[in-house]
Amino acid sequence: MADSDNDYLVQSPDPQHPANLIPELCAKFWHLGWVTGTGGGTSIRDDDLVYLAPSGVSKELVKPADIFVLELSKQVNQKERIYLRKPPVLKPSQCTPLFIAAFTKRNAGCCIHTHSQWAVLITLLLERQRANTKVFEINNIEQIKGFARGFGKEGNLGYHDTLRIPVIENTPFEEDLTDSLEKAMEEFPDTCAVLVRRHGIYVWGDTVHKAKTQCESLDYLFQLAVEMHKLSLPWLSNII
Amino acid sequence: MADSDNDYLVQSPDPQHPANLIPELCAKFWHLGWVTGTGGGTSIRDDDLVYLAPSGVSKELVKPADIFVLELSKQVNQKERIYLRKPPVLKPSQCTPLFIAAFTKRNAGCCIHTHSQWAVLITLLLERQRANTKVFEINNIEQIKGFARGFGKEGNLGYHDTLRIPVIENTPFEEDLTDSLEKAMEEFPDTCAVLVRRHGIYVWGDTVHKAKTQCESLDYLFQLAVEMHKLSLPWLSNII
Amino acid sequence: MADSDNDYLVQSPDPQHPANLIPELCAKFWHLGWVTGTGGGTSIRDDDLVYLAPSGVSKELVKPADIFVLELSKQVNQKERIYLRKPPVLKPSQCTPLFIAAFTKRNAGCCIHTHSQWAVLITLLLERQRANTKVFEINNIEQIKGFARGFGKEGNLGYHDTLRIPVIENTPFEEDLTDSLEKAMEEFPDTCAVLVRRHGIYVWGDTVHKAKTQCESLDYLFQLAVEMHKLSLPWLSNII
Amino acid sequence: MADSDNDYLVQSPDPQHPANLIPELCAKFWHLGWVTGTGGGTSIRDDDLVYLAPSGVSKELVKPADIFVLELSKQVNQKERIYLRKPPVLKPSQCTPLFIAAFTKRNAGCCIHTHSQWAVLITLLLERQRANTKVFEINNIEQIKGFARGFGKEGNLGYHDTLRIPVIENTPFEEDLTDSLEKAMEEFPDTCAVLVRRHGIYVWGDTVHKAKTQCESLDYLFQLAVEMHKLSLPWLSNII
Structure with a gap:
């Protein structure tokens, strides 16, 4: 057949x-x-x-x-x-093995891959600023409440929680990202997304709704963070 | 039932x-x-x-x-x-008590809550610039004529009037904003909106039309004000 | 009746x-x-x-x-x-007398009034930069070819021509702009638009099509000019 | 007839x-x-x-x-x-002779001409930065994989390849661009596009689909490159 x-x-x-x-x-x-x-x-x-x-x-x-x-x-x-x-x-x-990683390793119901310019700019800013720090971090922004607390955990992040999204290096062939994506998932077991340097982002969720709204919330935060950077406003703050 | x-x-x-x-x-x-x-x-x-x-x-x-x-x-x-x-x-x-505050304290017919990035950026710029000043102020921009003069007052603001929108601090649980929102309403009895630091804005109006158009006009002014800040143009000016 | x-x-x-x-x-x-x-x-x-x-x-x-x-x-x-x-x-x-000015003084078939933020930002940049110069000028941009050469003249502006749009000061009541708008029309007889400081723009044309496309082309140039300003690129250049 | x-x-x-x-x-x-x-x-x-x-x-x-x-x-x-x-x-x-050049010299199936502001800004940045270098260059961005390797060649560019788009000078009459566009095609035989200073871009492809998606990918890269410039991030990098 x-x-x-x-x-x-x-x-x-x-x-x-x-x-x-x-x-x-x-x-x-x-x-x-x-x-x-x-x-x-x-x-x-x-x-x-x-x-x-x-x-x-x-x-x-x-x-x-x-x-x-x-x-x-x-x-x-x-x-x-x-x-x-x-x-x-x-x-x-070519994203198929990466989608499958989200489905098998995180039991996701949906996985979205975008080339959002805000995501790319965040990876470029991190590349220059802190060569050895492979994670985007932001806290004390209401939109952070839009993310699930983590794999197998109930509820969502809180306003004061720090959202952490790992960054992996890009490769010439997209399927070669699979190993480092899976490694990032292990290192950041609660993340719902992995940024790919100079490339974009993979975002997943338990359902289509959760994957889509987390992808939207991430893009909102990336755009906000680029604008904050232009205005010399820090991404992390101490507010209690 | x-x-x-x-x-x-x-x-x-x-x-x-x-x-x-x-x-x-x-x-x-x-x-x-x-x-x-x-x-x-x-x-x-x-x-x-x-x-x-x-x-x-x-x-x-x-x-x-x-x-x-x-x-x-x-x-x-x-x-x-x-x-x-x-x-x-x-x-x-979770916004329900805040909407109800606009309905009971201001007799509003509609209340809108957004996470507009321009609103969030304004609260961040104010946080850094003037820690003790909890109000966004702008004047001498035509769009200011789009706002009602105030609660129980006839007519709209004029071109030379200063629009003042109070800022309240964010809380981990949205319903906990109710007290400070109501306090801001008392302190700024004529305001049609309250900014929430690192979060967004609540805007209301006598009718759906008024709430919507005031929300649009505010977003217009916030976007303009962020651009003005980038270009080192002040939000307040002395023009007569 | x-x-x-x-x-x-x-x-x-x-x-x-x-x-x-x-x-x-x-x-x-x-x-x-x-x-x-x-x-x-x-x-x-x-x-x-x-x-x-x-x-x-x-x-x-x-x-x-x-x-x-x-x-x-x-x-x-x-x-x-x-x-x-x-x-x-x-x-x-309230724009009625201004629209009528375009119809009677310039025989326009359509007049559009916008609060475009790019137009407002241009008037703010001009206000600061050159207090006595009440005109926006740009040349050597292809989009300039989208404008009629002038009132009663055949054809459109050329690539090397300088587009000049006068700026008038805003007034608390929109109808009070009529005199200065008409004066600007006389001083700049070929202009198809007048910028209003901290307010927006009036654009007209012989037909609906011409008014609309000139309004679009102006907004394109204002947005480009603001971006050029951010990048320290001058609006006027000597290219032959 | x-x-x-x-x-x-x-x-x-x-x-x-x-x-x-x-x-x-x-x-x-x-x-x-x-x-x-x-x-x-x-x-x-x-x-x-x-x-x-x-x-x-x-x-x-x-x-x-x-x-x-x-x-x-x-x-x-x-x-x-x-x-x-x-x-x-x-x-x-007036673009007709330029479209025909793409059809006859490159056997294109579709040619698109835009006045994209990002394209214009790139030509302005290049004009100022490096007066004698008439080419936009960028590498190590995933979106580069969206471009055909070149005229008569199989496959697409790779992530580490440098995308090169020639820039020609604008002329008062659009048809007068034909000679320099054809010359740029000869000098850059693999390019799928030619930037026109202070004007816009011509993009072509074997099919409507290829011309459209290459035009989109170019605009993506131009917008990204302008933002990178604002953030002092270089367009070319050494990554292996």
Whole structure:
């Protein structure tokens, strides 16, 4: 049976079906400037099924028929990906192993990858400022309350908590980021995101809603932090 | 009778009905970047009925069925809120006591809470510049004419008038802002808004239209003021 | 006959009818941030009939039924405006005498008033930099070719031409700007716009299309000029 | 046969037909701020047929009926353009010879011209910084992977590759740019774009998709580079 026969996997009248949600999210992210010029991607996991936006497509134009589907439990070999459904003329996303890491290591239900300029600028500012510190830190901003406290923990961060997002170095081939992304997940077990130097960010969450709103909140904080830097306002403060 | 039975309260073919206006406003505010990542909220009062956007929802996706309703005169106890209508799976907004303060203390018809980055940056600039001055002031900008002269007063501010918006300190729990918000209302009886340090802003008005346009005008002034600061242009000037 | 009886004046199935164009333009300008919080306005002249957006309305929500209509030739007294059609609950725009100045002194077919922040910032930068120079000047930018050469002249400005936009001082009451606007028109007979200090801009053109595109091109140049100022790049240069 | 008789050339129910794609792209570019005030343009080549957006039209309002069509192989004389279809009241784009250069010299399938402010600012920064260096260079940014390796070459640029975009000087008449644009194409045979000082950019690609996504990726890099400049972050770095 050809991969492309399983079209039923991406055909549903339910707007909450992953094959309908991914196009809606991708279009939204394109308008936010996060997935310019085919950059970035989005994946949703529904139990063992993983739905993926294709590579090399204008993200505001993604259609349900463009979605790749694979079974998480069947991916024994990172080099030889087996797809339940594969659109004939499209290429799978190079982000796939990174999305899978979020699904397997963090039990995420959705993972979003953007090339947000604010995220890139934060990694550039950190690169220059503190060469050995591979983490973005900010505290005492209300928006921090938008993040889950951590993997397997109940509730969200508080206003006085410090949000910490690790930064990993970029590699020429996106799939080669997988090891360092997984290492960052281990070192920062509570993080919901990993910044990639000069590249962008990966953000995940238990649900599509949580991944999306955490991605929005992070972008809000990155933009705010760049503006704070321009105005010589520090990202960390001692307020009690 | 279960709270969720009163669905008729949020079902109306009239686009001006609060249950239809709140979703429209929330979507507009999301596109303006004011309610990113479930932050912020909106409430409309129609006589004794108060309609509230839910907490923890992507604000561009709010539906009439998501709206909470309560009776203003029945809220005798801040800790035990009684709802006429409560969507079963959603949580009420933590902003509720602050919205109620605007309705009871200022007879407002609508109150909007945003996490606007321009508002947050203004509070950060004030925090650094003048630690003991808890007010944003600007004058001699035409947009100032967009604000009501004050509570119980006729007409709008004039071009040469100084707009003053008080700033209160943020607290870990949003409901704990209520006392200082009410105190700021007393100290600045004519203000239509209170800035919350490192958090955002609460804006109200006699009508939905007035609250919305004052919120827009404030955001315009905050953005302008941040740009003025970058260009070393003072917020206050002596022009006659 | 009551003013409000002439509803036929604003009812047309033609999308190019002024009563249909004004709402479309106002909504577009609101999304561009030019008419935030009821600020700004738009007027179209069709032969002797002048169509005006109302005052005090959220500009993205203007409807054909909200439009005021007057006869240009019948306006003998600035203080007592006579309307052919006047929506019962709305107030006419305070910009009316300024729009009329563009129609009578420059034979304009459309006049647009915005509170664009870029325009306001330009007037603030000029106020500080050169107190006695009441004109914004820029040259050697391709977008300058988007402006008509001048009143009664054929063709557009060239790349090497210097665009000059006069600045007038703001007044507490918008109608009091009329004299200085007319004076600026006389002093700069070829200008298609007048900047108002700390307020915004008035832009006109022979047609709706010309007024709109000149307003867009000006805003482009103001934004560019503010960014150039931040980067210490001069607005005038000697290139041949 | 009059030029305007060939209406069938721009009438198709297929959304992928050039006469339908050009209006869609122009509207998208207007919302991105690339073709403000009638500036800029877009052309698609389908085999020997070239479709062109008209000059002097608000780009968000372009309709299929506004599209010009010519045969590439029939254009023997640059001064006397022969159109297969010419809308009676519209003027052809002054960019036509530049679009044709991309089609004939680089076998492009689509060419886009924008007045993007980020592109203009980059040319201004280069003008000041290094008067004799007529090229924008950036490396070690992930988005660089969005560009084709070069004319007649397979694949895309890599993360460590340096993207080089030549800059040519502006001229009073747009068609006079043709020679220097062609010269820049020869000097930088792999470039997919040419910056025009104080004017904007021309970007092309083998397909509509490639031209559009390369144009987006360039604008992303120009905006990022301006922000990097403001933050004193260099465009070139040594990372391996």
